[in-house]
Amino acid sequence: MPQTPLLTGLLVSSGYNKNLYQNQTKEEGYSNAGLYYHDNTLVSGSLEALIHHLVPSMDYYPDMTYSFTFLLSSRLFIHPYELMSKVCHLCVEQQRLSDPQADKMRIRKMAPKILQLLQEWTETFPYDFRDERMMRSLKELTQRLASGDELYRKVVQQMIQVLIRKLTTLSHYEEALVKINATATDRLTVLKAKPQAMLSICNDPFTVAQQLTHIELERLSYIGPEEFIQAFEKKGPLDNDKSCFSDHKKASNLEAYVEWFNRLSFMVATEICMPVKKKQRVRVIEFFIDVARECFNIGNFNSLMAIISGMNMSPVSRLKKTWSKVKTAKFDILEHQMDPSGNFYNYRTAFRGATQRSRTANSTREKIVIPFFSLLIKDIYFLNEGCSNRMQNGHINFEKFWEMAKQVSEFMVWKKVECPFEKDRKILQYLLTAPVFSEDTLCLASYDSEGPENNMEKDRWKSLRSTLLSRV
Structure with a gap:
């Protein structure tokens, strides 16, 4: 977790030794009521004991992996604002910070640790603080810690300023998304209103793949780690705990x-089905195959899979005469890499190679790892479904959440990579806002390009023409 230089200095001056406190965590854990360890690993605990384990003391500071895992998973059992309230109460009462006669040296030793915990929370889960109750508790505790000490006051001011900047940036991003979606909302439902073609904007597959990577990395960067957990709240936790997130957006990013x-898949299908001439359709398919291959080389597996999905849509895949003219060798290789058989064995092998390259990379370009996102969500979902949130004795099953946190932590590394490619505003605008055909219009365009082959397709074609062309 990044630290501000000022806070780092305070931790050193207060005698803070992170490794010492991490080691003591294991030693002390066995004697903590309500926590259960196996082979020096915390495997379960009551909610109250886990909350106590999060709060620093004079001779203890929670391991950062524990802090992240608990802050990530606790929202399945308690509102973040309720957790913050409990943490603040423990910090004040347990450390006697409310006692005006308390030893100033004690406060001086405790304040940097508490501030460090708050900083980890605000940096890793900033979206929690969109809740006014969270922000109020944060300010109340930090004001108490900073009272009468200029150094701590500067740390607090810096931490809150960084948090507010993050939340402001998030609001601007969400506003921009609304505008983009409003521009692209109206899907084309009639063939006469054909959109501009991608190849008229840019015919260089390398450039298009790079612009797709810009979009991917920007959108990844705004996904909070907690969204992976909160996305499961729709059906409630496995142990039927009361829903904690019915009162606000859970996983909007x-x-x-x-x-x-989905938009990228439909855009690719639209671009292929749109041209009247077979020669043009062949050119578009081969162009997007090259874009997909470059996405693979970059490490942008999400755009790669979206492009392949668009090409495999039935209105596209049925264009046999068109595909017979396509040089498909490169496409066959890509499809093999993304073959879903064996639980996406080939993709997972290629992805492991990309992550290994990223870990040892010297250049930003080599650091790029953009996972096939739907599969990542599916993996976390099945991990959530496969294990109960609680043990039979009512303890929280922390083994499960260690594993979930491990997967989300990897995502946190990938989303922080800065895109090294130069932006092309015109291409980005097209990719984000160009109207695309609806599913029905794609089918009609496909039939108009290559006529129906059987009675079922003929009936479908007549129905679509009657329905869609009547709107012109």
Whole structure:
């Protein structure tokens, strides 16, 4: 977790030794009521004991992996604002910070640890603080810690300023998404209103793949780690705990990212079905095969899969005469890499190679790892479904959440990579806002390009023409 230089200095001056406190966590854990360890690993605990385990003391500071895992998973059992309230209460009462006669040296030793915990929370889960109750508790505790000490006051001011900037940036991003979606909302439902073609904007597959990577990395960067957990709240936790998130948006940035995948798939299908001439359709298919291949080389597996999905849509795949003219060798290789058989064995192998390259990379370009996002969500979902949130004795099953946190932590690394490619505003605008055919219009365009082959297709074609062309 990044630290501000000022806070780092305070931790050193207060005698804070992170490794010491992490080691003591294991030693002390066995004696903590309500926590259960196996082979020096915390495997379960009561909610109250886990909350106590999060709060620093004079001779203890929680391991960062524990802090992240608990802050991530606790929202399935308690509102973040309720957790913050409990943490603040423990910090004040347990450490006697409310006692005006308390030893100033004690406060001086405790304040940096508490501020460090708050900083980890605000940096890793900033969206929690969109709740006014969270922000109020944060300010009350930090004001108490900073009272009468200029150094701590500067740390607090810096931390809150960074948090507010993050929340402001998020609001601007969400407003921009609304505008983009409004521009692209009206899907084309009639063939006469044909959109501009991608190849008239840019015919260089390398450039298009790079612009797709810009979009992917930007949208990834705004997904909060908690959204993976909160996305499961729709059906409630496995142990039927009361829903904690019925009163606000849970996974809006995650959902926006999934919608982007769907848009890209439909855009590719639209671009292929749109041209009247077979020669033009062949050119478009081969162009997007090259774009997909470059996405693979970059490490942008999400755009790669979206493009393949668009090409595999039935209105596209049925264009046999068109496909007979396509040089499909490159496409066959890509399809093999993304073959779903064996639980996407080939993709997972290629993805492991990309992540290994990213870990040892010297250049930003080599650091790029953009997972096939729907599969990532599916993996986390099945991990959630496959294990109960609680043990038979009522303890929280922390083994499960260690594993979930591990997967989300990897995502946190991938989403922080800065895109190294130069932006092309015209191409980005087209990719984000160009109107695309609806599913029905795609079918009609496909039949108009290559006529129906059987009675079922003929009936479908007549029905679509009657329905869609009557709107002109």
